[in-house]
Amino acid sequence: MxxxxxxxxxxxxxxxxxxxxxxxxxxxxxxxxxxxxxxxxxxxxxxxxxxxxxxxxxxxxxxxxxxxxxxxxxxxxxxxxxxxxxxxxxxxxxxxxxxxxxxxxxxxxxxxxxxxxxxxxxSDRSAFVAKKSSGINRPADISNATYLGYHTPLEEHILKAMIEYDGAEAKFGTETPDRLQVWDAFRKDSGEVAWVFLHWEAMQSELAEDSLNAFIPNEYGVPYGxxxxxxxxxxxxxxxxxxxxxxxxxxxxxxxxxxxxxxxxxxxxxxxxxxxxxxxxxxxxxxxxxxxxxxxxxxxxxxxxxxxxxxxxxxxxxxxxxxxxxxxxxxxxxxxxxxx
Missing domain, CATH: 3.40.190.10 (Periplasmic binding protein-like II)
Structure with a gap:
């Protein structure tokens, strides 16, 4: 150019x-x-x-x-x-x-x-995740949790739609660390839910034997792009x-x-x-x-x-x-x- x-x-x-x-x-x-x-x-x-x-x-x-x-x-x-x-x-x-x-x-x-x-x-490889130890096993369980967000458009709306699709009212709270610090905040239990890549952050947890439950938007009523x-x-x-x-x-x-x-x-x-x-x-x-x-x-x-x-x-x-x-x-x- x-x-x-x-x-x-x-x-x-x-x-x-x-x-x-x-x-x-x-x-x-x-x-x-x-x-x-x-x-x-x-x-x-x-x-x-x-x-x-x-x-x-x-x-x-x-x-x-x-x-x-x-x-x-x-x-x-x-x-x-x-x-x-x-x-x-x-x-x-x-x-x-x-x-x-x-x-x-x-x-x-x-x-x-x-x-x-x-x-x-x-195919989309992003998902909302929660530690299995948190007791969050489905989007409905996120209803009263704390979501660690990136302060980007639509992320809270997408999560809200997934929770509602799973039959619950979305009343979660949101905290927004620096964007590059979201994963570290999640690992330190500053919040229960984060939106990450399955091939990257979720794989880090798997190898560290810190298992996650993952919820892909397309599987919960959101035709994500x-x-x-x-x-x-x-x-x-x-x-x-x-x-x-x-x-x-x-x-x-x-x-x-x-x-x-x-x-x-x-x-x-x-x-x-x-x-x-x-x-x-x-x-x-x-x-x-x-x-x-x-x-x-x-x-x-x-x-x-x-x-x-x-x-x-x-x-x-x-x-x-x-x-x-x-x-x-x-x-x-x-x-x-x-x-x-």
């Missing part, structure tokens, strides 16, 4: 964002001048959800395709700014986040400003569109290899990523095995019209979002995944 013109400034930016990739993985200054720079904001701290991106980077596939990829995570500012806001304000070219962020933040009465161009997962989509601006010129297509082609190849050569892929990632999240190789291998089937290798990235429509209709039926007069089809596109 933009040619890199000042490598020194770029390097400073990478350091300030605490990007954990080895320095040698980045393009050399003279080479970077010939590449198209693509800035990506991840949705969370580095984890196996992002494995296709990390693997492609470890194999230099982005660089070979003429892309100088710069990615960072919410750690850069302790998650004070959502990735979608960074996208809407032009700080990044792509961002990862849940589909409801597009409905909530990416439109006004005049136009839609951002869209999903691919889904990392084909996509927990992890790659988002881009709505208005793109021809060169930007081509660059995003190139990026997604590489991602698709990498995520497919995670199905065909899982050990090779994971070994490469573990050698490549220098971040505290990837120190425990036993945990990482378990987490990777858990999430890998949900990448949907043969259909990686492709989004379902029905899923977007059902989620939008559910939101409207509960008075949570009128989409500001826009159709749900305006918020996503599979066209970037088509070969041109």
């Amino acid at each position: 933009r040619k890199l013109v000042m490598f020194a400034g770029l390097l400073l930016g990478l350091q300030s964002c605490n990007n954990p990739v080895k320095q040698e993985a980045n393009a050399r200054p003279e080479e970077a001048l010939q590449l198209d720079t693509l800035r990506l904001a991840l949705d969370w701290t580095p984890n196996v959800l992002h494995s296709g991106i990390f693997y492609a980077e470890s194999q230099n596939w982005f660089r070979e395709a003429g892309i100088h990829l710069i990615w960072d995570t919410p750690e850069r500012d302790n998650y004070t700014k959502k990735p979608i806001f960074r996208l809407l304000e032009g700080e990044v070219d792509l961002a990862v986040g849940p589909s409801e962020h597009l409905f909530a933040f990416a439109a006004d009465s005049a136009q839609v400003h951002a869209q999903a161009v691919a889904s990392i997962l084909q 996509y927990s992890s989509v790659i988002m881009a601006p709505k208005n793109l010129d021809a060169s930007q569109t081509k660059l995003i297509r190139r990026f997604l082609d590489i991602c698709r190849k990498a995520y497919r290899e995670s199905q065909d050569k899982p050990d090779v892929v994971l070994d490469a990632i573990l050698d490549h990523i220098q971040h505290p999240n990837f120190v425990d190789h036993v945990f990482i291998r378990q987490a990777f095995a858990d999430i890998r089937p949900h990448f949907g290798a043969s259909r990686w990235g492709v989004m379902s019209d029905q899923k977007w429509s059902d989620y939008a209709q559910w939101l409207e039926s509960r008075g949570l979002n009128d989409l500001k007069g826009h159709e749900s089809t305006e918020f996503y596109s599979n066209e970037f995944l088509e070969s041109k």
Whole structure:
């Protein structure tokens, strides 16, 4: 989208964002001048959800395709700014986040400003969880519990709907630690319920023999959308569109290899990523095995019209979002995944 013109400034930016990739993985200054720079904001701290991106980077596939990829995570500012806001304000070219962020933040009465161009997962791997020791065995039991939230749109409404679907009145309280501290607060019993990824936080608990009960929204009356989509601006010129297509082609190849050569892929990632999240190789291998089937290798990235429509209709039926007069089809596109 933009040619890199000042490598020194770029390097400073990478350091300030605490990007954990080895320095040698980045393009050399003279080479970077010939590449198209693509800035990506991840949705969370580095984890196996992002494995296709990390693997492609470890194999230099982005660089070979003429892309100088710069990615960072919410750690850069302790998650004070959502990735979608960074996208809407032009700080990044792509961002990862849940589909409801597009409905909530990416439109006004005049136009839609951002869209999903691919889904990392084909099935949702997020769930509300409670420790088995808490006595919470179903959503109805959450009625009077304390939920540790992220201060994001819809999370309390989704939990409320699940409790009501299970036959109880939702009277839970909510506390909001810093977003990156929610899991630590949950583990320290600051609250009974949290919304987490099954492949990550829930797997940490499983390996620590601290069992959880998990409640997936889709199983309790909420036709939840996509927990992890790659988002881009709505208005793109021809060169930007081509660059995003190139990026997604590489991602698709990498995520497919995670199905065909899982050990090779994971070994490469573990050698490549220098971040505290990837120190425990036993945990990482378990987490990777858990999430890998949900990448949907043969259909990686492709989004379902029905899923977007059902989620939008559910939101409207509960008075949570009128989409500001826009159709749900305006918020996503599979066209970037088509070969041109």
